[in-house]
Amino acid sequence: MVTQISAPLTGTNVPENVRIPLIGLGTWPMTGTECTESAATALEAGYRHLDTAENYGNEDAVGRAVVGSGLRRDEVFVTSKVNRQWHGPVDSVRAGLEAALERAGLEYFDLYLVHWPNPDQGRYVQACESLAELTGTGLIRSWGVSNFTPGHLQQVLEAGLVPAVNQIHCQPVFAQPPVQEANAAAGVLTAAYTPLGRGGELLQQPAITQIASRLGRTPAQVVLRWHVQQGRIALPKSADPQRQRENLDVFSFELTAEDLAAVDALDSATPPDTFLDADEFGH
Template identity: 50%
Template sequence: MTSKNLRADTVTLAGGVQLPQMGLGTWPLNDDEAAVAVKSALQIGYRHVDTAENYRNEVGVGQGIRDAGVAREEIFVTTKFNKEWHSVEGARTACEASLKRLGLDYVDLLLIHWPNPAQDRYVQAFEGLLKLRDAGLVRAVGVSNFKVAHLQKLFDAGLTPQVNQIELSPTRPRKELVALHRVHGIVTESWSPLDRGGDLLKADAIQKAAAAHGVTPAQVVLRWHVQQGLVAIPKSADPERQRLNLDVFGFALSAAEMAAIDALEQPEPKLLDADRFGH
């Protein structure tokens, strides 16, 4: 399957902001690599780029955006900040530093990268995000790697993120968390959507669907994400792989194919524990 004019479908965040369902992940690219990868992706048709303070490549991402020749208002840029900025004023400090590194006047989505519950300041950090949105420095606000209990603490404070970016793939579908997101109108973003170094792409259900649709196994998995309303952010610096990753909006998996992929869930998936891990 090939498409000449590649472009991702979008989902609507609470508040009306449109988020492309396929984005370019940039970890662990360095600045030079990120500049090349982002330029390539945007010229192919991507309109969603994901970075973070902790990736140490925001300068390169910003350079790639400028080099691509695509109007800024067409590009959805996400970045994230670390635990040292978990306060109302800290969120602004982090945002301003990211904007300087990126060379941008605003970001489209700013996320708390990890909850760091032992520090217990993510509620204040989220309050800071809302002030940044009100000030026009960000268009949407959210969290990353938040578990049910972390989200509940936000809900109890009357706060609801527009996005939660979590590790999610067919082997780690995070069903309870995704269901909670839907109840509260939170969009789910999937990092490591193709699995972390596992054998997912070799699975019989994936291989059969790829053969049936004339696509690659990776395209099948990414289609599984977007077909259920998730946003996927696979990382690739290779232009051809970038093109294939984006080219998943011209076919649909059958109900039987979706069910077969759902059945790949692992009963005890290996996940980074957001109660213990974070930066």
């Protein structure tokens, strides 16, 4: 079984002892039995981080895997996310959080994120204030944001708040350096969803396959190593037990500076078709 590597989380009201595993299982769009079984095989393989959300419709399935794993609750890091309908004062956000915990059958989430800023509502800063207030109540251990641009993040920082994490669409061909740089400047960890792209085209890039061939690794392992070696959390989704094990096995080798630069060079700065603009999209 692969041993995970984790990173400390900081942020407003986040306790010093909270650490997040750098590889987590992405679960969207899996639901029901498929999701529970996939999360269960991931935990058996050594994953200790599962990523879910209210809008994924699978908090219940992820929770069943955690409860049924035989692991102590404090051995599994569970991330979930709150939807726009709950944005607002602490009572509103708490209602959404408690409903999510009930669906999951869990007493707390390790990390709870504002899923999208939804700037049309104008309540994402207030939602962050509420999450910061709820941290340490026993319902969430840490809080953060997702899909926040540097502009959205700046509004939160100006309110005197620092999220622990900003989870964003991030892959070699669209790495969003301005967002990563804003996160780093604020002391916010970047978590990458869609870390391997979609459709498999990324993993056929010669810059990646050549490194993989030289190291005796899969292209996916090379890309995931590129993420974690640069300090990002990566959330690859897979329901296949063999691929899950491969995706987790990225802590026993390193990429050279030249390797990292070769993968960095794939960034076209052109959003892929699957990218959603947080100023226009949200839920």
